[in-house]
Amino acid sequence: MKFETLKIILLRIFNSYIRRDFIKIILALILSIGVAGGTAAIAWLLDPAVKKIFIEQDNKMVFLIPIAIVLAFTTKGMSLYFARTILIKLANKVVRSIQLELSECILKSDIHTIESKHSGKYISHYNYDISLISNLVGNGTLNLMKDTLTLVVLISLMFYQNWKLACFALIMMPLAALVAKSLGRRLGKVTSQSAAVMGNLVSFLSDMIKGSRMTKIYQQEKFELERSEKIMTEYMEKQNKIGYVMVSATPVMEIMTGIIIAGFIYYTGLMVATGEIEINNFFSFLTAMMLAYQPIRSLATINMLFYQGAAGAERVFKVLDTEANIKENNSSNDIKINKGKVEFKGVSFAYPNTSDKAVKNINIEIEGGSTAALVGHSGAGKSTIINLIPRFYDPKNGKVFIDEQNIAEVKLFSLRKNISLVSQDTILFDDTIKANIAYANLNASDEDIKKACKFAAATEFIEKLPKSYDTLIGENGIRLSGGQKQRISIARAILKDSPIILLDEATSSLDSDSEEKVQNAVINLTKNKTTLVIAHRLSTIIRADKIFVVNQGEIIETGTHTELLKNSKVYKNLYSKQLSSN
Ligand SMILES: Nc1ncnc2c1ncn2[C@@H]1O[C@H](COP(=O)(O)OP(=O)(O)O)[C@@H](O)[C@H]1O
Numbered sequence: 385m386k387f388e389t390l391k392i393i394l395l396r397i398f399n400s401y402i403r404r405d406f407i408k409i410i411l412a413l414i415l416s417i418g419v420a421g422g423t424a425a426i427a428w429l430l431d432p433a434v435k436k437i438f439i440e441q442d443n444k445m446v447f448l449i450p451i452a453i454v455l456a457f458t459t460k461g462m463s464l465y466f467a468r469t470i471l472i473k474l475a476n477k478v479v480r481s482i483q484l485e486l487s488e489c490i491l492k493s494d495i496h497t498i499e500s501k502h503s504g505k506y507i508s509h510y511n512y513d514i515s516l517i518s519n520l521v522g523n524g525t526l527n528l529m530k531d532t533l534t535l536v537v538l539i540s541l542m543f544y545q546n547w548k549l550a551c552f553a554l555i556m557m558p559l560a561a562l563v564a565k566s567l568g569r570r571l572g573k574v575t576s577q578s579a580a581v582m583g584n585l586v587s588f589l590s591d592m593i594k595g596s597r598m599t600k601i602y603q604q605e606k607f608e609l610e611r612s613e614k615i616m617t618e619y620m621e622k623q624n625k626i627g628y629v630m631v632s633a634t635p636v637m638e639i640m641t642g643i644i645i646a647g648f649i650y651y652t653g654l655m656v657a658t659g660e661i662e663i664n665n666f667f668s669f670l671t672a673m674m675l676a677y678q679p680i681r682s683l684a685t686i687n688m689l690f691y692q693g694a695a696g697a698e699r700v701f702k703v704l705d706t707e708a709n710i711k712e713n714n715s716s717n718d719i720k721i722n723k724g725k726v727e728f729k730g731v732s733f734a735y736p737n738t739s740d741k742a743v744k745n746i747n748i749e750i751e752g753g754s755t756a757a758l759v760g761h762s763g764a765g766k767s768t769i770i771n772l773i774p775r776f777y778d779p780k781n782g783k784v785f786i787d788e789q790n791i792a793e794v795k796l797f798s799l800r801k802n803i804s805l806v807s808q809d810t811i812l813f814d815d816t817i818k819a820n821i822a823y824a825n826l827n828a829s830d831e832d833i834k835k836a837c838k839f840a841a842a843t844e845f846i847e848k849l850p851k852s853y854d855t856l857i858g859e860n861g862i863r864l865s866g867g868q869k870q871r872i873s874i875a876r877a878i879l880k881d882s883p884i885i886l887l888d889e890a891t892s893s894l895d896s897d898s899e900e901k902v903q904n905a906v907i908n909l910t911k912n913k914t915t916l917v918i919a920h921r922l923s924t925i926i927r928a929d930k931i932f933v934v935n936q937g938e939i940i941e942t943g944t945h946t947e948l949l950k951n952s953k954v955y956k957n958l959y960s961k962q963l964s965s966n
């Protein structure tokens with residue numbers, strides 16, 4: 385990372401998260417003065433201690449000086465304690481703010497942005513990167529303040545005791561700064577590499593744990609373990625590198641300290657011989673120099689903290705700065721639903737980073753309150769068409785209208801409020817059945833939820849569960865069968881009670897028995913509502929007012945079941961091979 389970038393990032397952290405709590409930094413600064421003062425007092429007190437107690441043997445000072453030493457240590461200890469607590473709290477507050485911003489950003493992001501990165505990578509922003517920023521705000525600022533101040537007062541004391549010796553000791557300082565500068569840069573680089581590996585590790589682990597059934601049946605435990613080993617070794621190596629860079633300052637610093645002390649002793653030897661320095665000044669000076677060692681070392685490596693924190697912040701800011709392609713437009717109006725007529729005019733769409741269009745020149749019209757079905761082979765583009773209606777994606781060409789309003793020009797919130805979607809992969813939260821259904825309407829009463837379940841033919845199995853509606857269903861409903869999960873998600877859609885309903889193979893996991901029950905639920909759900917359904921079952925399709933046959937991204941035929949059976953080869957083919965068989 386370049387120094388310029390570091391500056392920009394640090395400024396942004398300061399302006400966005402710290403400026404409003406600047407008073408806390410001032411407080412910590414004042415307390416840092418206490419730390420520095422306490423430390424210097426300890427060193428200074430050795431001067432009168434040696435002179436008054438050992439040389440002059442003053443009776444009063446024998447008591448007073450030890451008391452003063454206790455006081456100095458207390459001041460240092462208490463100041464440090466309060467400064468640390470203030471900054472730990474500030475750092476945690478900053479962490480919370482950034483985590484919240486991340487959540488807000490991800491929640492508002494468009495589907496493509498979210499899905500183009502593994503969830504594990506996002507999670508590692510929340511923990512790994514954030515911990516680096518926290519370290520910067522908490523330890524970085526405190527060390528910077530207290531160590532700089534301590535160093536300044538200790539050096540002043542050294543000058544006070546003997547300026548010639550002090551000049552000698554100072555010669556070595558610029559050297560230390562030089563070492564530190566190059567270390568900081570290298571550290572920023574390896575930290576970024578380590579963060580990438582951490583992201584991979586979290587992604588891998590989440591896949592490994594989710595895929596445990598697949599691992600067992602294909603007996604790939606060994607393979608998974610080897611993959612674990614590889615990625616963990618990589619992580620270890622990166623951490624080793626960081627550790628290496630971190631401590632590589634130590635020998636340099638130690639050797640330099642050794643050289644300074646050796647030179648110092650030689651030089652004082654000369655000075656004592658000529659009577660230029662007294663023994664009490666010497667002790668005080670030596671103590672100050674010893675005490676200066678810790679802040680020098682800390683300051684020499686402090687830029688590493690800053691570079692690491694900035695590298696973490698850079699990755700987080702990159703996520704925060706990604707503009708959503710599909711976002712709320714506050715200046716537009718709410719959509720006004722009359723009958724709920726859905727229309728596609730010349731719509732084409734290609735998924736980002738793909739060359740072929742998933743759907744081409746789609747022109748369809750679904751009358752308000754009617755049911756239309758999309759049929760076609762898998763991969764034909766049916767789900768793609770459905771996903772354009774709630775604007776999960778925007779068409780590349782053409783427009784989608786609902787009741788003559790271009791959906792790209794109305795408030796996104798109002799658009800989605802009017803749409804229910806039940807898709808083939810049900811998405812459930814690790815919560816109770818009730819909470820999962822109430823997700824559609826957080827204010828729904830227990831009565832409403834039960835009614836929705838009844839319509840979705842879910843009551844029977846729910847009431848057999850140990851805690852009925854309060855049963856916890858596990859991660860993505862792991863404790864339920866596929867059909868049960870689908871009925872829960874249909875109940876959720878029923879509860880939403882929206883005028884437009886999208887069913888993307890919503891009943892594909894149901895056996896014919898529950899299918900029959902759910903069929904009634906679907907009829908209940910879709911009564912007088914505009915429904916676009918992708919179905920594999922003949923019963924659903926026959927009921928549709930209009931059927932669109934989708935083939936390789938295009939609508940090739942439109943009509944009712946009987947019309948299509950008569951006129952469409954593709955439909956006839958689909959019917960005989962697929963639809964009639966189940
Ligand atoms: N997120 C995606 N990114 C890239 N290509 C996709 C994505 N989703 C689907 N596709 C591609 O778009 C085409 C249509 O897919 P889809 O609409 O899901 O088909 P259907 O629902 O009819 O089975 C397929 O060729 C599929 O590979």
Ligand SMILES: [Mg+2]
Binds near residue numbers: 768
């Ligand atoms: Mg599909």
